[in-house]
Each structure stands twice: as structure tokens, then as C-alpha cells.
Amino acid sequence: MTSATHTAHSDHAATLRLLGLAGFSAMAALRICDAMLPSLVHSFQVSTGDAAWVVSSFALAYGVLQLFYGPLGDAMGKLQVITWACLASALICLLTALSPNFTTLVIARALMGASAAAVIPLSLAWVGDQVAYDLRQETLARLLGSIVLGMMAGQWFGGFASEMWGWQSAFLALGLGFLIAAISLLRRRASATSAASAVPLSARASIARTTALFQIPRVRWVLGFALIEGALAYGWLPFAPAWLVSQFGFSISTAAAIMVLYGVGGLLYSQFARRWLTLLGERGLALGGGLLLAASVIGIAWSPISAFAIGGCGLAGLGFYMLHSTLQTQATQMAPEARGTGMTLFACSLFLGQALGVLVVGLFVDQGGLLTSFSAIAALLCVTGFAVSRGVQGRAPAATPPSHNVS
Numbered sequence: 001m002t003s004a005t006h007t008a009h010s011d012h013a014a015t016l017r018l019l020g021l022a023g024f025s026a027m028a029a030l031r032i033c034d035a036m037l038p039s040l041v042h043s044f045q046v047s048t049g050d051a052a053w054v055v056s057s058f059a060l061a062y063g064v065l066q067l068f069y070g071p072l073g074d075a076m077g078k079l080q081v082i083t084w085a086c087l088a089s090a091l092i093c094l095l096t097a098l099s100p101n102f103t104t105l106v107i108a109r110a111l112m113g114a115s116a117a118a119v120i121p122l123s124l125a126w127v128g129d130q131v132a133y134d135l136r137q138e139t140l141a142r143l144l145g146s147i148v149l150g151m152m153a154g155q156w157f158g159g160f161a162s163e164m165w166g167w168q169s170a171f172l173a174l175g176l177g178f179l180i181a182a183i184s185l186l187r188r189r190a191s192a193t194s195a196a197s198a199v200p201l202s203a204r205a206s207i208a209r210t211t212a213l214f215q216i217p218r219v220r221w222v223l224g225f226a227l228i229e230g231a232l233a234y235g236w237l238p239f240a241p242a243w244l245v246s247q248f249g250f251s252i253s254t255a256a257a258i259m260v261l262y263g264v265g266g267l268l269y270s271q272f273a274r275r276w277l278t279l280l281g282e283r284g285l286a287l288g289g290g291l292l293l294a295a296s297v298i299g300i301a302w303s304p305i306s307a308f309a310i311g312g313c314g315l316a317g318l319g320f321y322m323l324h325s326t327l328q329t330q331a332t333q334m335a336p337e338a339r340g341t342g343m344t345l346f347a348c349s350l351f352l353g354q355a356l357g358v359l360v361v362g363l364f365v366d367q368g369g370l371l372t373s374f375s376a377i378a379a380l381l382c383v384t385g386f387a388v389s390r391g392v393q394g395r396a397p398a399a400t401p402p403s404h405n406v407s
Contacts, residue, residue: 290385
């Protein structure tokens, strides 16, 4: 390896670590309200379905703003946009903690989703720009590890902090995380400036580029399944902690700790992604992930024994990331000439699906139909895993993995 190549690899590794820190904060922001819902129900005297608006408003704004951040990242540089998004998110976290009523809280959560929306999709697009396809899924799995840790921290700390110190404390801590990420990225950019793309920033050009992407059948396939995955894989998740509390008598903090196992399943995937990819191929990962996630949702909903429901939380995380990682890798390759826009469209579809899924499940929950909605989601996840597996374009089982990696 030449000195220049070694320096480039070191720069990539350092940048990837900082993107992992930013992604940690963004994913914690997404999931921090899941285990907090019972506390919000009590504090603001709203139903569980209404309280879920703090999740849906974040996801809806997160999804819609992708249409803005994709072209912006292609034009101004992905790292620069991520840095300013982290700074904005830190400020909005403070405003969220100061919310005087539930309506203001929902609006603040929407603003938080709008600011955090740039972080993870543009980080994935940066990996797509910098890493060859043969190494991409393995590199994405490393970034995934930090993102999953953020999800675990958000799921646990949201419930723990709201029970111990009040829900406001969770958002203050989250704001500190965003601030540290922003300062770290600013220092990194000051010592090693990243070149921006030559793609012009204009509304007309952005609309034309997005329209052109939708003319590509592969793009429509990936985005369509991202929408479905978002609705099915995320729609049930915010209601799982409240279900554990009501069904098994756990405290809010204990239910939050149990939901951390979802992230443990994701970490397990990220640590062994290369091995499982070699063994199963991308098609096997998609099918196995869909089936495992479906079985886990059924176990959480119907098990009369808390141990089975607890185990289901961990297996659900493993199944989700097996399926999601495969779709995500497909997204990095569906439009290489406009990868920033393509990846943010992928995130847009995923989170619009999540917002829709949470709202629909919330309606069922308020009518006493949680078991029905969870069962329907499980059945549709089986179908989705099979369909994604059939349509995957990529590595087959038993492929020989490369002997080197980006480090």
C-alpha cells in the first residue's frame, strides 16, 4: 500500500468514526420517544395513539425533508450539510425540552426530524461515494454499529430518564450528543476539507433530477419496498414498550431496557455481517430477515410468557437489520450518478412509511386492536422478505470475501 493510499484510508476511517457519532445521535433522536410514551400519556393526559404523534411527526418531517437534503448534499458536500444539521438539532433539542404543552412538543419533534434528516442518509451516500461496491455492505455494517448503538441508547434512555428525572431531561442529554458530533465534524473539516460535488443547487435542477430518477425501474423498486419496510418494520415498534408494561407489569424503565435488546440484535448483525453475507448472500439475508422479524413480532404480541417476548425483541432487531441492510445496499447502487439524492429518496420512502405505519397501528391500539395489527404486520413481513429476496441484485451465497477492508 502506497503512502497516499494509506493516508486516504486513514482519512476515510477517521471520517467514518465521526459520521458514526452523528448517526448515533440522529438514531437516538428517532427512538428516544418509544419508551417515553407512557410518561407522555400521564403528563399530558392524552391517549397512547395520540402520544404516538411525537414519533410520527418526527418520521414525517424526516422523510419529507429528504427531498431537500439530497440535492443540497450533492451540491454543497455531504459532510458540510451533516455538520450544520447536527448543530441545528442540538438547538432544537433544547427547545423541545422547554415545550409547555403537547402540541408544542409535537411541533418541536417535527422540527427535530427535519434537522436530523440529513445525517444518516447523507452519511450512507458518503460511504457510497468513497467505498467500492465489493466493500460497501461491510463498511455500511460498521457505520450501522454506531447507528444501532444510538437506537439502543435512545430506546433505553428515553424511558429511564423520563421515569427518573422527567421526559425533558432526555432531550437535554440528546442535545449534548448532537453538539459534540457537530463540534467534532467542524474540527475534522477544518483540518481536511472535503470537496463538494459540482452538481448545481436549484429547485428546477433538483426536480428534474428527482423526476429522472423515478423513471428508472430499479429506483422505483427500491423506493417502493423501502416504503413498505418502513410501515411494517417500524409501525409496531413504538407500541412495544407500552405493551410490555401493560401485559407483564414491567416498569417503564424496565420495558425500555428490554427494548435495548432490539439494538443488540442489530449489533449482532453488524459484527457478523461479512460472515452471514458470505454464507447466505444478499437474497438469503433478505428472506431470512423478513421471516425472523415476522416471527419475533408474533412472539412479542402473543406470548403469555415474558421471557419469550423479551427474546423476541432481540431477534426482531437481528431480523430487521438483515432485511434493511440488504435494501440499503441496493439503494446505494440504484443511481450512482446522483447517489446523494438517491439515498435521501430512500430515506424519504422509509420514514414516510414509518409515519404511516405508526399512525395506522395507533388507531388500532386505541380501539384495543394491538394484537390484530401486530399479527397483520407479521404476515406482511413474510411476504415482503420473500419479494425483496426475489428482486435483489448483488452478491450470491458462498462468494469469496475480499481480503482487505477500509480501515
